[in-house]
Amino acid sequence: MKKLILLCLIFSIGHVYAYSASLTNFNGIHKNNNSVVDSLPDVFAKNHADFLESKLRNEAIIKFGTHQLPDNPEDWVKYRTNLRKTIIQKTGLVVNHSLPLDIKETGSIQMKGYRIKNIAFQTRPGVYATANLYIPDGKGPFPAVITMPGHWRKAKFDPEGPQHLGHSLALDGYVCLSIDPWGSGERTTVHGAFDYHGTSLGASLLNVGESLAGFQISDNIRGIDLLSSLPYVDPKNIGATGASGGGNQTMWLAAMDERVKAAVPVVSVGTFESYVMRSNCICELLPDGLTFTEEAGIIALIAPRAIMMCNHKQDSAPAFLPFEMQRTVSNALPVFKMLGVEKNITYQVFDKTHGYWPENREAMLGWFDLHLKGIGTGMPKKESAFELLPEEKLLVYPIGKRNPGVQTTAEFCEKRGKELRTAFLSSGNLDALEKQKELRAILRINERSELKKAHQFASLSGWDRFALETSDNKLIPILHLAPSDPKLGYMIISNTSGKKGISAELISELKRKGRGIVIVELSGTGESTSSKEIANNKSMVLHTLSRSELWLGKTILGEWVKELNVVTDFLKSNYKAQKLSIDGNKEAGIAALFLAATGGNVDDIIMRDAPLSYQFDSGGSLDFFSMAIHLPGFLNWGDVSLAAGLSGKQIRIVNPVSMSGQKISGNSLNEYQTEFAKMRTKLKRQGETVFN
Incomplete structure (x- = not known):
């Protein structure tokens, strides 16, 4: 008192x-x-x-209608350069090719025709990602594909989708790197508790000047660094694929890293317009994105390299319905035409629900065979039968014994936050x-938002009632x-x-x-x-x-x-x-x-x-x-x-x-x-x- x-x-x-x-x-x-x-x-x-x-x-x-891509090569070069710089700035993307990969192998499994290595590798100084590396038998060099699991609960080894890709690609003669996305798989807050990497946890990265999308792109670029460093990989023939959030990562990786020769994003390409007031993950957010581009601009960044999109009629996510994807393709296609590679952009629509189904994998194999092996016509290819493995065999670390270098979102945000506060207070x-x-x-x-009109209604229970209409169209x-x-x-x-x-x-x-x-x-x-x-x-x-x-x-x-x-x-x-x-x-x-x-x-x-x-x-x-x-x-x-x-x-x-x-x-x-x-x-x- x-x-x-x-x-x-x-x-x-x-x-x-x-x-x-x-x-x-x-x-x-x-x-x-x-x-x-x-x-x-x-x-x-x-x-x-x-x-x-x-x-x-x-x-x-309105934003969709005002974002148009250049119609001549000179302006396109300037546009794509500025767009990439802006994406790096907005996402906090870090590119450091000189950082040692420091690959740590913790286990190996011999399969019929290929082997699987459980590995961790350095993506940022002192920060490691967990992954499975599928390697065909033989000397190589083999074409390679990085697969990004997206939102599957168990990430790289989830038996509902991502694990299928590693087995199928290896049997078809591809080295496959399947990487746990930041905050997922073995990179969750508690090792072995396969929780969701988005919502407030993933959004906390924003407060320290980072983004979940930026971390994922950084990780995946390092994945390309890893594949390119392997003696049995042909670094000139590397592809990328994934579904849903993993398809989103596929698009961003291919747009930002020109070493990706061909990409197959599945149930993920739509329009940025359709993301607004729809259900999407924070990992699919480009901060301020619609102020400077639409999704067609990101797809166009992949030209003249190859991209095939797979979308599904029964998808539960409105943002990923075929119609939205087709709108983006129609606006990105002129850039591919301008560069003389119209055949390098295509899409397929399947009467399926959200997922990476066998039909998608067969379409993916045919596309990669054409663009990474130079064989076939790009049409779907029958995949070989394979055996799924239990998760304990594909774990990089035994549950509860994860290496401290595999930082979680919580650990990173807490550490980085303390560093920023120390600098601020001093x-x-x-x-x-x-x-x-x-x-x-x-x-x-x-x-500034100004008062445009005050709508007054009859008083009730002793209260005056108003709806304040503003200059930026709010009530x-x-x-x-x-x-x-x-x-x-x-x-x-x-x-x-x-x-x-x-x-x-x-x-x-x-x-x-x-x-x-x-x-x-x-x-x-x-x-x-x-x-x-x-x-x-x-x-x-x-x-x-x-x-x-x-x-x-x-x-x-x-x-x-x-x-x-x-x-x-x-x-x-x-x-x-x-x-x-x-x-x-x-x-x-x-x-x-x-x-x-x-x-x-x-x-x-x-x-x-x-x-x-x-x-x-x-x-x-x-x-x-x-x-x-x-x-x-x-x-x-x-x-x-x-x-x-x-x-x-x-x-x-x-x-x-x-x-x-x-x-x-x-x-x-x-x-x-x-x-x-x-x-x-x-x-x-x-x-x-x-x-x-």
Whole structure:
């Protein structure tokens, strides 16, 4: 209590009352009260369309229509050079051909006509990938194929798909490298627990300036390095193939590494437009991709080399349906024609479900025979019978005895995050204006969202109801209750669960104090939720929306900052609001902080259950925050303490947590208090951050 009294003395008398009312009296208020929840009316008409999906799909459709490839060789050379550079920048792709492969062989299996080696090899300094290497009997040199398993649960040796490819290719005279994708197979968080490499785990790479797609491309380029180094491989005849996520990797690898002579992506090529508000993995995300290219541009990068796409009529993923693939082929084909290699791009459509089926493998064998062996016509070839092996024979390391060099996503993010935070905290003076500018760039706030029209509806249960129509075609639903005295100002409340997540006690206390109340449901929450997001949401909250915004060059948090800014502008212009506070939980609290840090019109902030740092930790739950929390390159920029310092505002963080939702207290909390205070001093900004 003494601390709060001393804090209040810093401010003017008028400010003291407002600050104590808004920040002091609501500590620990988290529980819902159904009577209050039931009394909060909806704003939009019932059975309204999916505003969010419609908006983002329309943006993606426009992007598709505006991305066109050059129609002459001179411009094409410039375009492809710039496109490759941009892909490297956006994905964090690392290419290091001089790094020693340091191949470690842990086992060998002799099969009839070929043998299999269980190996690990170095893909980045100190980072190793696990793989199976299938080698035909004989001296060679043999053509070779790298296979990328995609999302099969057991990756390289999954008996449902990837393992088939190794046996089939080896029996047909190809060396085959089947590599575990980053975060999959033997590269999962717990060795032997074959979990999914996407959602918040894979997205955590974004916070340290990396991407799951970039890691996979880097790994696969090193796979080509490995194949090219083997004396029994013909380095001039190397192919690539995979299905679903593995087909996606096939496309990216062939586009970025010209040593891939022929590629066969299966059930994976569609359009980037079709990825928006559809169900895809974070490993298939090219950050900001639709701001500078479409999938046709990536396919065209493979020219003049050969590519055959296989898509299925019964595919459950709309983005990979034959129609979407054909749209991309029609736009990439002119580049192949321009280079005189029209026959090097083709596709086949099968009446199959999602998968890499025998019919696909036979089409693949015929295509590779033509382009890697120079035999046949490219038509499907009957595959030889083979025997599948149990997983224990194809493991590089016995379960629980994995080499530490096989880093997991969690290990990498934690290590890299600590390195970035150490560098950030030891930095000298900071240019506040420059850091604000950089934060806006990270949030992808490229332009301000303006209030276009405030649609007012009949009041219900004492609440004024508005839908704020914005200049960027959004509708923001808000509930409004005027203050008893204009001097008391407004508390803007935003909850990631929508208005039903707001506590009864908070509303009651604000009413008792006479504060004005505005309840806003940000994009993806409450009435602003997308029905498509809910339908697709089988793995992570805001999974679909997060990826879609990033494809379009935006972030959820950046959009929320813009929406909160529209709300504050509305209150200032329509109600002459003299003081504006924001109370937000989890990511909504972070959005409020970023609004203040980028110069938004807010006086003080309450953040509930918010992270004190973007440092990765695995002690709690990776699902504590939604996918909205992740920001490309945030820890390369700074951390939450820097944003708090930039704000120059009064901030109270109630129940501070880590990125996995673990409560921060004791010595750890003291260290963060010191960090936040030092950052204010370094930036020469006013205000204070208080923790409860």
